[in-house]
Amino acid sequence: LYPNDKTENGKELRLVQQYFFVSCSLRDIIRRWRQNNGNWDHFPDQVAIQLNDTHPAVAVAELMRILLDEERLEWDRAWGIVNRTMAYTNHTLLPEALERWSVPLFERVLPRHLQIIYEINQRLMDTVEQKWPGDVEKKRQASLIEEGGTKMVRMANLAVYGSHSVNGVAAIHSKLITRLLFPEFAELFPGRFNNKTNGITPRRWLLACNRPLARLITEKVGPEWPRKLDQLRGLEKWADDPEFQKQFMEIKHANKVALTKLIEKECGITVDPNAIFDVQIKRLHEYKRQHLNLLHILALYRRLLQNPDLDIHPRVFIFGAKAAPGYELAKIIIKAINSAARAINNDTRINGKIKIAFLPNYRVSQAEVIIPAADVSEQISTAGKEASGTGNMKLALNGAVTIGTLDGANIEIREEVGDENIFIFGLTVEEVQALQARGYNPWDYYYRNEELRAVVDWIGSDYFVRDEPGVLQPLRYSLLDGGDPFLVLADFEAYCAAQQRVDEAYRDKARWAKMAILNTARVGKFSSDRTITDYNTDIWKLPKIEVQ
Known part of the structure; x- marks a missing residue:
């Protein structure tokens, strides 16, 4: 899956893969449904299909094709069945991540589906005309077909129009979906849009991967918490207790020792478990801003070179990430972090x-070691770009303290854990939009801040890649001449200030222990059990079955 789709062959392979899985899934669903049913009008009462982003959105056209061509249903009846069966979860606010297929490609690979999509679109355009007579711009925005040089099929619009429910995965994300991505559809179908904040399974991300902490929690709140995660609130009364703090932080330290062994094995470096373990583990993308983290690291490095006696608490910056195969700048950021690591880790000064x-080849089994050992959770995306995040939830559940922007589920984590137990920095969604509307110029920040200017120039030079001159220059270019699309420079100063607050807080052992305990105690909302219950209550409406 996910071949490099920069080439035409890669695009075709990706579309063929998606259709293959959608077609097989629908065939299996229908086969099982037919075992006890035969009336298609009851199909949506017994089958719910949740489209997870745009990758399976061709299911709308495929189910229509089956109902029209194989089952010989008339159009309105078939469309009613499809619409009542499908629901769509959007996972990204980035317009470029909403899949679009060229009409020539679609016509070559799925000609009948394209015919059906054109007919769906015509009926959609009729609906838009009824709502906004003569408004060509509304039609252009809502259309399933993007006009221009090469016509494109908009899979997100197909998913929204073909579904009876459309949800985002965090409260702020769901608001931005209706305001920025699909405003026309939100006006046409206001009851269709809703929020379902993401969740994580505590069985995997605490009970299984952090057994010593799980045992300690069970001692204090009883054995039911993995199924009733709100019971973690019972830990609050122990947050100021010195003995419980000692037990909690001893478990954290033991987990850090285990991670040091993995780091030594995988990276060949020795790290001190008494240092702050500062963790950023997630897909490598500019909007997630691993390069903001790197600029702060270089700022610290530069300060230490200028003053080796600088009073900072030792810190290990731990990364885990992979880049999409065709995402060149993301690969350059990985290169930059590793190149800086070689210099910093071997500098005796x-x-x-x-x-x-x-850590190479980041994966779930690695995360199960990293997450229980984390002190600091880096959730530093540009405000308005991260849909939700789930790593933020996993890390907080295991007693890591978040440093983050008001983006995605960070906002709801702050609401749960309290302002005093999280480090928030940077521009808000509204401030980002206002800055971009005024005309953001990264050079202003570059010239205004001497330290920022120094580290940006440093990473763009050949200092860290002397055997590969010029290889990191595209990173500097993206931050300056490239317009810094994710406002790294704009948030740099606030990020560094927040990191200073982290350093100060960590030195107060009792304060940090309390913060860590309260993060674990107050994130019960983010159980996947709650998420699935919300989906079922509002979208699938399946009867509960008691498991014996």
């Missing part, structure tokens, strides 16, 4: 006060 570990 800084006395090991900071180190970088970029």
Whole structure:
């Protein structure tokens, strides 16, 4: 899956893959449904299909094709069945991540489906005309077909129009979907849009991967918490207890020791478990801003070179990430972090006060070791770009303290854990939009801040890649001449200030222990059990079955 789709062959392979899985899934669903049913009008009462982003959106056209061509249903009846069966979850606010297929490609690979999509679109355009007579712009925005040089099929619009429910995965994300991505559809079908904040399974992300902490929690709140995660609130009364703090932080330290062994095995470097373990583990993308993290690391490195006695708590910056195969700049950011790591980790002048570990081949089994050991959770996306995030939830559940922007589920995490137990920094969604509307110029920030200017120039030079001159220059270019699309420079100063607050808080052992305990105690909302219950209550409406 996910071949490099920069080439035409890659695009075709991706579309063929998606259709293959959608077609097989629908065939299996229908086969099982037919075992006890025969009336298509009852199909939506017994089958719910949740479209997870745009990858399976061709299911709308495929189910229509089956109902029209194979079952010989008339159009309105078939469309009613499809619409009542399908629901769509959007996972991204980035317009470029909403899949679009060229009409020539679609016509070559799925000609009948394209015919059906054109007919769906004509009926949609009739609805838009009724709502906004003569408004060509509304039609252009809502259309399933994007006009222009090469006509494109908009899979997100197909998913929204073909579904009876459309949801985002965090409260702020769901608001932005209706305001920025699909405003025309939100006006046409206001009851269709809703929010379902993401969740994580505590069985995997605490009970299984952090057994010592799970046992300690069970001692205090009883054995039911993995199924009733709100019971973690019972830990609040122990947050100030010195003995419980000691037990909690001893478990954290043991987990950090285990991670040091993995780092030594995978990266060949020795790190101190008494250092702050500062963790950013997620897909490598500019909007997630691993390069903002890197600029702060370089700022610390530069300060230490200028003053080796600088009073900072030792810190290990731990990364885990993969880049999409065709995403060149993301690969350059990975290269930049690893190149800086080689220099910093081997520089005796800084006395090991900071180190970088970029664990290769990031995967779930690695995350199960990293997450229980994390002190700091990096959730630093540009406000308005992260749909939700789930790593933020996993890390907080295991007692990591978040440093983050008011983006995605960070907002709801702050609401749950309290302002005093999270480090929030940076521009808000509204401030980002206002800055971009005024005309954001990264050069203003570059010239205004001497330290920022120094580290941006440093990473763009060949200092860290002397054997590969010029290889990191595209990163500097993206931040300056490229317009810094994700406002790294605009948030740099606020990020550094927040990191200073992290350093100060960590030195107060009792305060940090309380913060860590309260993060674990107050994230019960983010159980996947709650998420699935919300989906079922509002969208699928399946009867509960008691498991014996």
